[in-house]
Amino acid sequence: MRVDHEIEGDVIVLTVNAPRIDAAGAVGFKDAVRAATADHPGRVVLDVTQVEFLDSSGLGALVGVMKLIPGRKLELAGAGPIMRKVLALTKMDKVFVLHVDRHAALEPRDAA
């Protein structure tokens, strides 16, 4: 899975270029994020605007990614309706930080 990254100040923004984070793609997703965040000490924002589908395996991969960035919360920008629903059902919307979009994630003190 292709995950692009950009550094904005102390924030790394990772763009997930895939319509699905699911059982078939979970391992590739986690590996791509691990490679991109390895030497980054600051906030980690995943721009998931293109992601139309998340299943429980993909959710597990997001938890795995959070464990790669100890002491920080994983931040998600632009989650669509299916991802928001899966996060809400499992109460993981209280564990990750959700932003309406990438722009909001980069605003100071945003926590949409």
Added chain:
Amino acid sequence: MTLGGRVLFRDRFAGTEAGVSGALSRAQADLGASPLGVERRDNLVIVLGEVLNNSVEHGMADRTDGWIEMIIRMNPADRAEVAIADDGRPLPLHLLQGAQAPDVTVDADAMPEGGFGWFIIHTLVDDMTYERADGRNHLTFSI
């Protein structure tokens, strides 16, 4: 379940992660053009992902020659009725009775990375029937 009504989607695909991923993409596209409401459609796609991936990961864990067949119909009450058959191992019956949500009020390093699937299914599905017949699993539910 009556299993009457208009067919919204019908597919037969390999019982592999890639097979399921492809079928779900096609279902998501086809259901987008159906008269199902948006919320029902989203719930349906979420549940299908969990059910089908469970079949592959647990029912067909040691093989790649399995298959899955799925039919989705819309009943007169505008609900989606789903029938799924696969030739994997029998489904453990306790999974049909309900599932607890994993505890996510724990420290990050103890956060669960699995165990969400059947909780999600039972939260979104109202009725579910299961039968093992002719060496196949037959699961039906409506949303």
